[in-house]
Amino acid sequence: MTRKQRRLTLIGGSLAVLGVAAALVLFALKDSIVFFNSPTDVVEKQLAPGTRIRIGGLVEPGSLKKGDNLQVSFKVTDGAHEVSVRYQGIVPDLFREGQGVVAEGKLEAGGLLAADTVLAKHDERYMPREVVDALKKSGRWQEGEMNADAHVVGKKP
Amino acid sequence: MAIIDLANPTRFLALTNRVLPWLAALTVIVFAYALYRVAYAPDDYQQGATVKIMFLHVPAAWLAMMGWGLMTVAAFGTLVWRHPLADVTAKAAAPIGAAFTFICLVTGSLWGRPMWGTYWVWDARLTSVLVLFLLYLGMLALYWTADDPNRSARAAAILALVGAINIPIIKFSVDWWNTLHQPASVLRMGGSAIDASILVPLLVMALAFTLLFLLLLLLAMRNEILRRRVRSMRMMQAASI
Numbered sequence: 001m002t003r004k005q006r007r008l009t010l011i012g013g014s015l016a017v018l019g020v021a022a023a024l025v026l027f028a029l030k031d032s033i034v035f036f037n038s039p040t041d042v043v044e045k046q047l048a049p050g051t052r053i054r055i056g057g058l059v060e061p062g063s064l065k066k067g068d069n070l071q072v073s074f075k076v077t078d079g080a081h082e083v084s085v086r087y088q089g090i091v092p093d094l095f096r097e098g099q100g101v102v103a104e105g106k107l108e109a110g111g112l113l114a115a116d117t118v119l120a121k122h123d124e125r126y127m128p129r130e131v132v133d134a135l136k137k138s139g140r141w142q143e144g145e146m147n148a149d150a151h152v153v154g155k156k157p
Numbered sequence: 158m159a160i161i162d163l164a165n166p167t168r169f170l171a172l173t174n175r176v177l178p179w180l181a182a183l184t185v186i187v188f189a190y191a192l193y194r195v196a197y198a199p200d201d202y203q204q205g206a207t208v209k210i211m212f213l214h215v216p217a218a219w220l221a222m223m224g225w226g227l228m229t230v231a232a233f234g235t236l237v238w239r240h241p242l243a244d245v246t247a248k249a250a251a252p253i254g255a256a257f258t259f260i261c262l263v264t265g266s267l268w269g270r271p272m273w274g275t276y277w278v279w280d281a282r283l284t285s286v287l288v289l290f291l292l293y294l295g296m297l298a299l300y301w302t303a304d305d306p307n308r309s310a311r312a313a314a315i316l317a318l319v320g321a322i323n324i325p326i327i328k329f330s331v332d333w334w335n336t337l338h339q340p341a342s343v344l345r346m347g348g349s350a351i352d353a354s355i356l357v358p359l360l361v362m363a364l365a366f367t368l369l370f371l372l373l374l375l376l377a378m379r380n381e382i383l384r385r386r387v388r389s390m391r392m393m394q395a396a397s398i
Contacts, residue, residue, distance in 0.1 A: 007237045015318060022322050026333075034334045035280035092274030094203060102337055119274045119368060124342040126208055127352035128199035 010111035036102045039081040042111070047091065049109045055083050056102040062099050075112075077103060087115040164242055166382050173375050177253035184368040191365040194358035196328035201355070211297060212359060215343075217260040221289060222324055223370070224254025228296070229321040232314035237343040242378075244310035245385070247317060248300050252368060257303065262290060273337055281330035282338035306385060318334035361386040 001009070026033065036056030037045075047053060055076050063082075064073035070089055074097075075082045087102045091108030095101060105114045135141040191212075227250050234243025247252035265283070266276045277283065296316055303309030331340045342350045349356055 004237055009235055009338075011233070011318065018319060019322055022326075026326070030334065033281050035278065035336050036215075038335075067263070092272065095274075112241065117275070119278070119337060121337055122203060122272060122339055123350075124339045124345070125350045126201050126204075126211070126342060128354055129202045130199075131352050132202040146366050151241055 006056060010109035027059055038078040039076055039083040039130040040078055043081045047107055049107050051107045053111055054102055059097050059099055059101050061097045076103060085112060085113045085115050087118050090109055091118050094122055164240060166242055169242060170379060170382055173379050177375060185373050187368055188365040191362040194361050198358040199354050204272060207271055210264050212362045214261060214264040215269060215359060216363040217257045217264065219363060220366050220370050221254055221258035222260050222327060224250050224257060225320060225324055227291065228317040232306045232317040235310050235314040243383045244376050245311055249374055249381050251293060251300060255297060258290040258293055262286060262312050278337050280336040280338060281334045282336045285327045286331050289323055289327060292323065360393050
């Protein structure tokens, strides 16, 4: 082996070790790296009331209710389970039924989330209005990110 | 002329001086065309005109990662082949990459406020890009504090290799963990999720950004080679007194 080959092997080896170390650290921390939990996580983990948590999923169609003083309540669903959320404040422009959402707040008794932050999440699709209309007309439009995008609803791959 | 001859700094300088005017002209033309395409790109069905921020944000993000990728390749050149031009490349790429990362973070933040409802969250994608920016700053600090290019080259190369681990983390952060940031739109399984009327302007803009990156890189490399020559001349002069 020439000196160059030896250096290359050494560097390659060190990088591989470093890569594996980084992968192990990230794998061990995966529960804290995720930005939100799905409603299924909340149900399965049996979290105590008073826990601060971020819940992500879709705003369940038909569950959105608007009250006085910017009060909103809605259900976050991942297709399997749902969590009711109460929030007071201005919601983002993209917030609506069927849209991805992340709500952060305190769990109350009965599994209700009293949110102090509501963030909208959008999917990776970008297209003009006319294209969406044409797709809808021809029946090739997949409504909601329910099936199209498992990440929006917080399912882990 | 074989490709290996370009590794000679003098030949590289001669070629650079010949290429630079053409590259500058091409960059201006492609940028003008890209801006024209972007101006007439349609609004998004959900985000409206706000989607225009993408034409700055996405190319900047790609170039930010490409900058570190280039420094990683250069690091092999420095550590394995001990080639001086490799370190010149890395040193020239560092501030440019840092600038593109900064543009990516700022435009992303300004985009996040109207769409997501927040300037910043600590999700995996945003955090890993911030880490990239900090790595760039560390690289700049390393080059600024070192007075001997021969010694700083080795340290910078090692930092580049260690930091390279962050690049796949940035790319796949949106797949490995759930994040507020949406998954990849262009480089994804099953093809692009962006309609051609928006995708083509984006790709033209990305080409313009890449040309700008190359232009700035060649200018910075030329300056760095000359700076090193001045330095060694000064040292020879000091030694002869």
